[in-house]
Amino acid sequence: xxxxxxxxxxxxxxxxxxxxxxxxxxxxxxxxxxxxxxxxxxxxxxxxxxxxxxxxxxxxxxxxxxxxxxxxxxxxxxxxxxxxxxxxxxxxxxxxxxxxxxxxxxxxxxxxxxxxxxxxxxxxxxxxxxxxxxxxxxxxxxxxxxxxxxxxxxxxxxxxxxxxxxxxxxxxxxxxxxxxxxxxxxxxxxxxxxxxxxxxxxxxxxxxxxxxxxx
Ligand SMILES: C[S@@+](CC[C@H](N)C(=O)[O-])C[C@H]1O[C@@H](n2cnc3c(N)ncnc32)[C@H](O)[C@@H]1O
Numbered sequence: 001x002x003x004x005x006x007x008x009x010x011x012x013x014x015x016x017x018x019x020x021x022x023x024x025x026x027x028x029x030x031x032x033x034x035x036x037x038x039x040x041x042x043x044x045x046x047x048x049x050x051x052x053x054x055x056x057x058x059x060x061x062x063x064x065x066x067x068x069x070x071x072x073x074x075x076x077x078x079x080x081x082x083x084x085x086x087x088x089x090x091x092x093x094x095x096x097x098x099x100x101x102x103x104x105x106x107x108x109x110x111x112x113x114x115x116x117x118x119x120x121x122x123x124x125x126x127x128x129x130x131x132x133x134x135x136x137x138x139x140x141x142x143x144x145x146x147x148x149x150x151x152x153x154x155x156x157x158x159x160x161x162x163x164x165x166x167x168x169x170x171x172x173x174x175x176x177x178x179x180x181x182x183x184x185x186x187x188x189x190x191x192x193x194x195x196x197x198x199x200x201x202x203x204x205x206x207x208x209x210x211x212x213x214x215x
Contacts, residue, residue: 017199021059027095029199030131031059033208034169036197038067041210043167046075047127048082051117051161053108053154054132055089061101064129088120108132109153117161124163130154130170133206144175144205151181158214159188168211175205182209189214 017029026032038044044067052060068085075081089095090104090113097103104116117125132154134146151172158168168189172181186192189211196207 026059026062027057028059031063032199033131033197034060034063034129036199037169037195037208037210038063040195041167041193041212043127043129043169043210044068044071046071046080047167048072048085049121049123049125050085050087050127050129051121051125051157052087052089053128053130053157054091055103056091056093056095058089058095058098060129060131061087061089061095061098061103064127065098065101086121088117108157109150114157114160117157121161125161125166126163127167128154128158128162128169130168133171140205141175144173145177147171147173148175148177148181152184155185155188158211162214164214166214168209168214170209170211171206172209173205174207178207185209185211187215 015029017032021029021031048068048071050064050068052064055061064087068087072083072085087101088104089101090106090108092105092107094105095103102120106113132150134143134150136143151170154170162168170185172178182192182194190213193210193212194207195210200206
């Protein structure tokens, strides 16, 4: 067992995205998935109020902060802009703090969560990103269904808090119930895309849904 673990860890450390993340100061290799999604869909355009669901250890928060800071200067025009940003991360695991980013240590399926989001933003949100994943038990079928269920929980949050024309990034797992989830989310957005970032491991069945222009 010890050998398997050691092998797994050293393979992980050989991963080029892991190495790059360490070098560039990101807390996790997942940062490159979000950067890839940004490159393709420009999700951070005019995003000032951002909610990150399932944010530990915090690399998506790091990326979000960079873009939000940049947006304040870049989009200082007569169109939609703000002179400040608000970024809220939530996770059941603790993270070490990031300056000017707020964090809630809680389960976002908790019925109190929507009220907490409302009192934090006091407004609708420009962008909701979620890399949240269930604790896999190793059975592909039930892992898939549990992740799909988590996505439906997230969709409820999106319906309440995401502004009209807002953007959603949502991690899910491919499998039997994917199509149904896709159709359900599609009704909320003008455009919905399924995208697998280059840095997402090929053997993983994870896929990201990108909702553009909430109705
Ligand atoms: C892949 S990690 C996120 C990595 C993160 N995007 C980053 O770049 O650092 C998935 C996270 O989702 C969190 N999570 C899953 N379900 C959750 C829930 N119901 N409430 C809060 N966090 C949850 C897990 O605790 C885990 O930390």
